[in-house]
Amino acid sequence: MNSTVTELSSAAGVASATGLDVAAYMAQLGRQARAAARVVARADTAQKNAALLLIADAIDAHRDLISRANEEDLAAGRQKGLDSAMLDRLALTAARIDNMIEGLRQVAALPDPVGEVTDLRYRPSGIQVGKMRVPLGVVGIIYESRPNVTCEAASLCLKSGNAVILRGGSESIHSNQAIAECIATGLKAAGIDAHAVQVVGTTDRAAVGELITMPEYVDVIVPRGGKSLIERISADARVPVIKHLDGNCHVYIDDRADEQKAVQIAVNAKTSRYGTCNTMETLLVAEGIAARVLPVLGEAYTQAGVELRACPQALALLKGAVPATEADWETEYLAPVLAVKVVTGLDEAMDHIALYSSAHTEAIVTEDYSRAQRFLREVDSSSVMVNASTRFADGFEYGLGAEIGISTDKLHARGPVGLEGLTSQKYIVLGDGQIRG
Numbered sequence: 001m002n003s004t005v006t007e008l009s010s011a012a013g014v015a016s017a018t019g020l021d022v023a024a025y026m027a028q029l030g031r032q033a034r035a036a037a038r039v040v041a042r043a044d045t046a047q048k049n050a051a052l053l054l055i056a057d058a059i060d061a062h063r064d065l066i067s068r069a070n071e072e073d074l075a076a077g078r079q080k081g082l083d084s085a086m087l088d089r090l091a092l093t094a095a096r097i098d099n100m101i102e103g104l105r106q107v108a109a110l111p112d113p114v115g116e117v118t119d120l121r122y123r124p125s126g127i128q129v130g131k132m133r134v135p136l137g138v139v140g141i142i143y144e145s146r147p148n149v150t151c152e153a154a155s156l157c158l159k160s161g162n163a164v165i166l167r168g169g170s171e172s173i174h175s176n177q178a179i180a181e182c183i184a185t186g187l188k189a190a191g192i193d194a195h196a197v198q199v200v201g202t203t204d205r206a207a208v209g210e211l212i213t214m215p216e217y218v219d220v221i222v223p224r225g226g227k228s229l230i231e232r233i234s235a236d237a238r239v240p241v242i243k244h245l246d247g248n249c250h251v252y253i254d255d256r257a258d259e260q261k262a263v264q265i266a267v268n269a270k271t272s273r274y275g276t277c278n279t280m281e282t283l284l285v286a287e288g289i290a291a292r293v294l295p296v297l298g299e300a301y302t303q304a305g306v307e308l309r310a311c312p313q314a315l316a317l318l319k320g321a322v323p324a325t326e327a328d329w330e331t332e333y334l335a336p337v338l339a340v341k342v343v344t345g346l347d348e349a350m351d352h353i354a355l356y357s358s359a360h361t362e363a364i365v366t367e368d369y370s371r372a373q374r375f376l377r378e379v380d381s382s383s384v385m386v387n388a389s390t391r392f393a394d395g396f397e398y399g400l401g402a403e404i405g406i407s408t409d410k411l412h413a414r415g416p417v418g419l420e421g422l423t424s425q426k427y428i429v430l431g432d433g434q435i436r437g
């Protein structure tokens with residue numbers, strides 16, 4: 001592979017020249033993506049699946065190259081003083097490389113949404129009217145730290161018939177380029193234009209400004225990263241954006257909950273991983289069960305090194321907790337910190353969620369069917385769960401193979417965005433010579 005790095009990097013859109021004209025470079029990527037989008041849109045399912053499997057094989061065969069590139073990024077990150085949460089998001093462990101490969105193969109096994117025709121009905125005139133699912137065209141994805149996004153995004157965009165321009169964070173530049181080389185290898189072997197997946201090769205921030213203001217080349221932008229990044233993109237973009245700003249997720253333990261389930265779910269939702277957008281940030285507990293579950297949970301969180309910031313009622317039940325402030329209820333910590341509040345019951349819990357939630361993911365733990373149904377109906381978030389950890393709010397866990405991001409918007413796509421979220425529908429009409437009188 002090393003002998004073809006220059007060729008592959010060029011195919012993947014990697015820019016190595018100094019004094020780069022960023023505007024011209026991004027326009028070139030845009031033109032190449034627009035042309036490649038037409039090629040990918042007409043590729044059949046077998047060709048797209050072959051490309052995905054070949055990419056998976058290339059990643060599997062070149063784990064060492066990816067790991068070395070990732071270690072270079074991690075070393076640079078440590079030298080720059082990146083915090084532990086950022087380093088965790090940046091790291092490509094053997095298990096995460098396995099997940100990348102499995103995600104590619106799972107996407108290849110999923111039904112191809114492109115060309116699906118639904119709602120085909122005869123009209124009184126004799127024509128048939130229906131809808132056909134079609135690619136969006138060119139997708140621009142802007143993300144920070146997590147290099148596995150490069151693989152996930154490429155797989156979903158490819159399977160859904162889209163071309164994609166990927167702009168990862170400067171902290172993961174070497175990892176992204178190594179993965180891009182594997183992607184280019186698979187595309188080329190499958191006979192698909194390598195420009196269908198292009199990785200922006202410059203770390204110049206001006207590239208982002210160009211990408212989000214090229215509606216002639218880019219059809220939709222998907223930002224994945226911190227709140228400040230997404231706010232900036234949402235404010236400045238001239239291209240439609242699929243986004244979520246943050247993940248202030250809640251778990252509510254009802255007084256009719258199974259206590260063992262409640263403890264398991266609440267511990268997992270917080271301690272499984274701290275740096276993800278589906279991690280619980282606020283725990284709400286009904287006052288009727290608080291005295292029984294909070295001391296147990298407090299011990300578990302203490303052993304895990306989680307700092308607890310609690311309301312006055314919860315403080316009396318949690319050793320070592322500190323008083324919560326108003327800011328704690330609205331904060332996405334992405335760290336071993338948890339806000340805890342005792343509430344009177346379901347209504348107060350839902351009122352709290354309505355006030356502070358970022359509309360990402362909320363869960364209730366209860367054995368009461370009616371309360372569970374109320375929670376599902378009335379909580380207005382992109383994922384709402386009963387008796388399950390918020391950590392399941394993920395495209396892989398939802399059977400999407402991988403996700404391109406989470407959307408908390410209400411138009412076009414909501415929740416984990418997989419293949420269907422990367423397509424649209426157009427009306428089709430089938431006739432047999434009918435004319436309108």
